[in-house]
Amino acid sequence: LKKPSxxxxxxxxxxxxxxxxxxxxxxEPPYDFHLTASHxxxxxxxxxxxxxxxxVFRRLFEISGKLCLVNVRSIGTLNSPVLEVEILADSxxxxxxxxxxxxxxxxxxxxxxxxxxxxxxxxxxxxxxxVKAFIGLHxxxxxxxxxxxxxxxxxxxxSSRVARKLRSQLIENFGPSQDFNSCLxxxxxxxxxLVTADVSGLRTIGLSxxxxxYIADMSSGIVTGKLDLEKLxxxxxxxxxxxxxxxxxVGEWTAQWLLIRSFGRSDGFPYGDLALQRTLGSLVAxxxxxxxxxxxxxxxxxxxFRSYVTTYLFAALRSGKLTELLxx
DNA sequence: GGCCAGGTTCGCT
DNA sequence: AGCGAACATGGC
Numbered sequence: 001l002k003k004p005s006x007x008x009x010x011x012x013x014x015x016x017x018x019x020x021x022x023x024x025x026x027x028e029p030p031y032d033f034h035l036t037a038s039h040x041x042x043x044x045x046x047x048x049x050x051x052x053x054x055x056v057f058r059r060l061f062e063i064s065g066k067l068c069l070v071n072v073r074s075i076g077t078l079n080s081p082v083l084e085v086e087i088l089a090d091s092x093x094x095x096x097x098x099x100x101x102x103x104x105x106x107x108x109x110x111x112x113x114x115x116x117x118x119x120x121x122x123x124x125x126x127x128x129x130x131v132k133a134f135i136g137l138h139x140x141x142x143x144x145x146x147x148x149x150x151x152x153x154x155x156x157x158x159s160s161r162v163a164r165k166l167r168s169q170l171i172e173n174f175g176p177s178q179d180f181n182s183c184l185x186x187x188x189x190x191x192x193x194l195v196t197a198d199v200s201g202l203r204t205i206g207l208s209x210x211x212x213x214y215i216a217d218m219s220s221g222i223v224t225g226k227l228d229l230e231k232l233x234x235x236x237x238x239x240x241x242x243x244x245x246x247x248x249x250v251g252e253w254t255a256q257w258l259l260i261r262s263f264g265r266s267d268g269f270p271y272g273d274l275a276l277q278r279t280l281g282s283l284v285a286x287x288x289x290x291x292x293x294x295x296x297x298x299x300x301x302x303x304x305f306r307s308y309v310t311t312y313l314f315a316a317l318r319s320g321k322l323t324e325l326l327x328x
Numbered sequence: 329g330g331c332c333a334g335g336t337t338c339g340c341t
Numbered sequence: 342a343g344c345g346a347a348c349a350t351g352g353c
Contacts, residue, residue: 250336
């Protein structure tokens with residue numbers, strides 16, 4: 001089977017029993033689809049279940065037991081953005097289409113209004129050039145808190161490269177999959193799937209015993225109903241952090257990360273993050289990294305938009321443009 | 329081979 | 342409260 005990343009746009013040619021539908025979404029301008037989709041896949045062609053190649057963002061969703069492949073492309077502009085969403089599945093109904101519409105909107109950050117953040121950034125001479133270079137970047141969000149949590153735990157402490165490998169391994173070993181025209185696509189594993197995988201199964205992909213336990217325990221909590229992550233959407237930031245850090249395997253870094261990537265809050269700030277500390281150092285302190293306390297202290301000036309600051313700084317870092325944007 | 333990487337927990341003072 | 346070790350793996 002071919003890897004999806006090598007796939008052209010000829011996906012539909014041989015479809016016989018597949019159903020297909022289209023819809024359009026209108027993001028809050030300014031919206032840069034290429035930047036936002038690139039960020040969603042971490043500036044590689046594939047990240048977890050998400051794939052971005054040839055200008056098309058693709059992801060396999062599992063919606064009430066049915067697997068749906070979603071293809072999104074831009075048919076608008078930065079200031080007048082329009083996205084075309086194509087949905088493919090064995091069978092479709094209006095509930096599935098509604099659900100895909102909601103999830104795709106959330107995933108690609110299309111309802112976020114960036115203008116208050118841009119007004120603040122314009123008054124900050126350090127931040128302004130970096131923000132300017134990524135105008136229209138919205139924050140991609142995880143379809144479920146569970147997915148964000150599992151992905152964050154996988155990424156704790158290890159290099160981003162190792163983390164990426166673990167993430168694809170997790171999906172390819174334990175995620176539901178379906179063949180679409182000789183391309184195998186994977187959806188994110190369900191809590192049930194990872195409970196079945198068990199600590200021993202999770203360890204086989206290269207996770208430490210401890211991380212395997214975190215993930216297995218958390219998945220089991222969701223299956224048994226003891227843990228309800230989605231209900232945290234109704235809570236204030238501080239309460240989300242409090243309840244998340246009570247989960248074994250979740251510390252402050254992970255909780256702040258989830259505020260940004262899974263709850264869509266504007267003011268998350270993972271000040272314990274080594275890469276963020278170094279980036280802040282090169283931004284304001286001539287190169288020497290900030291301590292966690294310094295980072296948190298300095299970041300106060302960016303409240304309540306620290307999720308965006310974090311995202312734009314990482315975008316600059318990961319795209320390799322940070323140094324050139326700093327030298328004025 | 330040693331050390332570190334987009335942390336967290338656990339067991340010591 | 343604060344500090345150090347252990348954790349799996351890949352890259353330099």
